Amino acid sequence: MATGPSLIGHRPLFEKSNIELTNSLRTTFASAKSIIQTRSKHQVDGLSSLSAPANTTGTTHPWTSTSASTLSIPSSPFTASPLTEERSSYDITVKLFFLPSAHADAQSRTAHAQEALRLVLDILEAPRIDLLIVSFPGISFDADDDPDSETPESMPPLKRTLTAEDRLVDSVTQTWHSIEELHSKGLVSALGVAEFGSERLERFLPLTKIRPSVDQINVRDCCVVPKTLILYAKDQGIQLLTHNDCTDILPRGTVREILEDVFRDDDAAATAWLQNDITPQWVVKYTAVVRDRGVIENKGYFAMAEVHSI
Amino acid sequence: MQTDGTLALNDYRALGTPLAWPEAKTKAAQVRTWGIEQLLMIWSRARSKERDALLWGDEVEYLVVALDDEHQKVRLSLRQADILLALAEDEELQANGGCVPDLQNISREYKLPIFHPEFGRFMLESTPGKPWGIGFKDLLKVEPDMRLRRVIAKDHMNANEYPITLTTFPRLGTKDDFICPYYPPSGDKLRSQFVPDEIANPHIRFPTLAANIRSRRGRKVEINVPIFKDKNTAIPWKDPTVDYDLHNWPEDDDVRNGAAKDNFVYMDAMAFGMGSCCLQITFQAKNIREGRTLYDQLSPLGPILLALTAATPIYKGFLVDTDVRWNQISRAVDDRTAEELGEKPLIEDRWRIPKSRYASNSTYIAQDPRLRKEYLDPELVIDEDVKQKLMDGGMDDLLATHFAHLFIRDPIVIFEEDLKTLDLTKTDHFENLQSTNWQHMRFKPPPPNNDIGWRVEFRSMEIQITDFENAAFSVFIVLITRAILSYDLNFYIPVTRTTENMETAHNRDAVLQDKFYFRKDPFPKMERKMDGVSPDTSSPIPASRPSTPSGPIEDEYELMTIDEIVNGKSGGFPGLIPLVENYLNSVNIDIETRCELARYLELIRKRASGEFWTAARWMRHFVRTHSAYNLDSVVPEQICYDLVKAAEKITSEQGKCFGVGREMFKSTKAR
Numbered sequence: 001m002a003t004g005p006s007l008i009g010h011r012p013l014f015e016k017s018n019i020e021l022t023n024s025l026r027t028t029f030a031s032a033k034s035i036i037q038t039r040s041k042h043q044v045d046g047l048s049s050l051s052a053p054a055n056t057t058g059t060t061h062p063w064t065s066t067s068a069s070t071l072s073i074p075s076s077p078f079t080a081s082p083l084t085e086e087r088s089s090y091d092i093t094v095k096l097f098f099l100p101s102a103h104a105d106a107q108s109r110t111a112h113a114q115e116a117l118r119l120v121l122d123i124l125e126a127p128r129i130d131l132l133i134v135s136f137p138g139i140s141f142d143a144d145d146d147p148d149s150e151t152p153e154s155m156p157p158l159k160r161t162l163t164a165e166d167r168l169v170d171s172v173t174q175t176w177h178s179i180e181e182l183h184s185k186g187l188v189s190a191l192g193v194a195e196f197g198s199e200r201l202e203r204f205l206p207l208t209k210i211r212p213s214v215d216q217i218n219v220r221d222c223c224v225v226p227k228t229l230i231l232y233a234k235d236q237g238i239q240l241l242t243h244n245d246c247t248d249i250l251p252r253g254t255v256r257e258i259l260e261d262v263f264r265d266d267d268a269a270a271t272a273w274l275q276n277d278i279t280p281q282w283v284v285k286y287t288a289v290v291r292d293r294g295v296i297e298n299k300g301y302f303a304m305a306e307v308h309s310i
Numbered sequence: 311m312q313t314d315g316t317l318a319l320n321d322y323r324a325l326g327t328p329l330a331w332p333e334a335k336t337k338a339a340q341v342r343t344w345g346i347e348q349l350l351m352i353w354s355r356a357r358s359k360e361r362d363a364l365l366w367g368d369e370v371e372y373l374v375v376a377l378d379d380e381h382q383k384v385r386l387s388l389r390q391a392d393i394l395l396a397l398a399e400d401e402e403l404q405a406n407g408g409c410v411p412d413l414q415n416i417s418r419e420y421k422l423p424i425f426h427p428e429f430g431r432f433m434l435e436s437t438p439g440k441p442w443g444i445g446f447k448d449l450l451k452v453e454p455d456m457r458l459r460r461v462i463a464k465d466h467m468n469a470n471e472y473p474i475t476l477t478t479f480p481r482l483g484t485k486d487d488f489i490c491p492y493y494p495p496s497g498d499k500l501r502s503q504f505v506p507d508e509i510a511n512p513h514i515r516f517p518t519l520a521a522n523i524r525s526r527r528g529r530k531v532e533i534n535v536p537i538f539k540d541k542n543t544a545i546p547w548k549d550p551t552v553d554y555d556l557h558n559w560p561e562d563d564d565v566r567n568g569a570a571k572d573n574f575v576y577m578d579a580m581a582f583g584m585g586s587c588c589l590q591i592t593f594q595a596k597n598i599r600e601g602r603t604l605y606d607q608l609s610p611l612g613p614i615l616l617a618l619t620a621a622t623p624i625y626k627g628f629l630v631d632t633d634v635r636w637n638q639i640s641r642a643v644d645d646r647t648a649e650e651l652g653e654k655p656l657i658e659d660r661w662r663i664p665k666s667r668y669a670s671n672s673t674y675i676a677q678d679p680r681l682r683k684e685y686l687d688p689e690l691v692i693d694e695d696v697k698q699k700l701m702d703g704g705m706d707d708l709l710a711t712h713f714a715h716l717f718i719r720d721p722i723v724i725f726e727e728d729l730k731t732l733d734l735t736k737t738d739h740f741e742n743l744q745s746t747n748w749q750h751m752r753f754k755p756p757p758p759n760n761d762i763g764w765r766v767e768f769r770s771m772e773i774q775i776t777d778f779e780n781a782a783f784s785v786f787i788v789l790i791t792r793a794i795l796s797y798d799l800n801f802y803i804p805v806t807r808t809t810e811n812m813e814t815a816h817n818r819d820a821v822l823q824d825k826f827y828f829r830k831d832p833f834p835k836m837e838r839k840m841d842g843v844s845p846d847t848s849s850p851i852p853a854s855r856p857s858t859p860s861g862p863i864e865d866e867y868e869l870m871t872i873d874e875i876v877n878g879k880s881g882g883f884p885g886l887i888p889l890v891e892n893y894l895n896s897v898n899i900d901i902e903t904r905c906e907l908a909r910y911l912e913l914i915r916k917r918a919s920g921e922f923w924t925a926a927r928w929m930r931h932f933v934r935t936h937s938a939y940n941l942d943s944v945v946p947e948q949i950c951y952d953l954v955k956a957a958e959k960i961t962s963e964q965g966k967c968f969g970v971g972r973e974m975f976k977s978t979k980a981r
Contacts, residue, residue, distance in 0.1 A: 292363035294444030
């Protein structure tokens, strides 16, 4: 399980967000390691006391913390990074990526969404966020734009597409209901989706209690967004925003690579758990922008992966 | 946003008795002293002003030309006062519910743009009716607003007059009748052998400014621009328009004493510089700390944007070998005496001064641990007494040094009426010095009696032919400031390197041919963020954090092309455009806005890479491929007429042209 607080100031800044995230995690880990190792004994003790060895990981690194079956890297909460002005000066946007390798059942996703949002609210010390955008795996605007492209020739195209689309919308809707709850609780002011085409929106909207007010489309395509989507969104009062994120922002292999790199200097026994199956579940990105100055004051990521014995 | 250095229309009517130089000189110390007292008053009142929004404004300057299609001739129109009067009357009309036809369809919430007089009587300046914000939709309003300003201006001109945005009039100061109405040269105020006194705005402030600069200097200003050596240009080239036999004024001796140089176009009046059009952007900062940071961080970008907006290849009817206006303005208002210039031993004057009042800036002012003392100018001239007074008044060393540097100058225009009592609720004496220090960055304290905050003005850019380009560069600079603040970017290089860069920017085609000193790594050092601390600029950086960067400063920067600075260098500087793109990727921005902004960023990216031409390159090409050009550097009336006509056409096509001028907006590689 990995959490990486805000780090935006290192290169390459201008890569896609998956690279930004990966580098952010690497740097956070590295600096956490060096900070804790050189910090006062008192703090190290404080952290150690938290680390009841977890059955799957069994690590007691002073710069990580473990509780139940969760290993937090760095120890969580690392340091709160609160907003410096009143809450009302900011636009806080949070984007939650449900990863392709993750559990897709509604229960897991509900838990993931709650956990992700809690971490963000904690680090920003904010009572609520303005916009929560949810990115679902397997949805990308390109494919939606051209629904027949992935259909094997052997299948009757229409039937196959509808079924897959039905399943997808069904799964999305189930998750959406738990997202709606975050809204009802007052933790989130507005909701959004990413990469929805007009057809999918049309199916999805009637199934929602709280409609998305935002649909985020990859910036790469922003100048060739189909007229139908633009008109439909306008008609439905949905704002089309741009982004530059990958759908699979944190692939399995990347997590392993980062972890192996971080624990490289440790002895084999302590890092035996690295041999286990590591499955990234979700990533959350948060951005706090001072509204009337357009300054990004705070940006960061958290990510969560599960470790299973093979 | 109020602009300094130009007059608001109200001031225009306020008259006083300006002191001629010998007398003004005796009052200089009093004005400085009172100016410092006013500054301390502003400082104590506004130093803790906080949390102001980003508001920003652009200033666009125009030449007013009169086309004579019948004779294929273009002249500068000197009807500025009439045009401004017509505009002012119309403003009253609009307030009462009626106005010119073009304005009747504009919504009532829209605030009419504001027009201002400028030094040149052939110039106009316009600013938006109210400042812009950072709402991304606001950014899209800039270009239509600029277009509308042009329409409004045109509506108040004669049918044959046009507001054009060339930096300079190509044939200002030639022997023919380049102005209408026509006045012969050689008047008492300017004493120029090329332009009449009537070329300057008749408001008494302007002729006095010109006369007192000349008088303080002890001779006319001297502007020499290297001639562009074409195939048939005789070398050594002697400016054929210089008259060595004039005997109207003592200053007519200047040319007999060697003021005009071989191989240079010679000019002798403030109008040749201050008659140039620029594109200036002013930002309101959140507080004084942020303002000081922006002042420092934008400073190294000054020369880069100057080279990138290059648009000035012609003076006084000749192609010159430089591409930008900057040094010509600098020399046109250079009031330094022979002693201050180092030509004579210091007897009367207090110090040698290495730069004109109009020059690249020489100070950094941010209270920022990244500001290493090695970046400061070791030769900086300051008035120690002024600095002491400011520090006694509670100002910190850096900022006191900055103002003590500006206050080494004399006030040029002093009105007798203003010297009776010191009014500490006003800022007139402070502004007298502040606004006649024309450096490429200006740090502007809040004016009294309203809610405006600390501001920073970015002053180096050349005006572009179309409003599309002017909007693009304005918006680009705004986005860079947002990226600087969001990512805590560090562009510091030694300030003297910026001065060198400013010189380099003058070279013909510097945008493609030259290299500029620029910082390699703009990103904060990791330690600064280790605790997960946000890049907030308001909270002081804790002293416990390692704040002293180490290593030789020479390793921090290197020579880069404009392309590398703008578009990035692999393994080196990431590029201004990629930084801006990253900023845009990190904020919520709607698709339509992003697409529009993409057009602007593409223009800048391709100007930097050379794929699109600068206006300077296009104009030089236009002249050199014109059938009336004899490859002898001379730009005759016919070419001037065709060039201005072409500029007018390009303006109306707003960057979408496929005809004349397309090289500035379309890729030239395919052709």
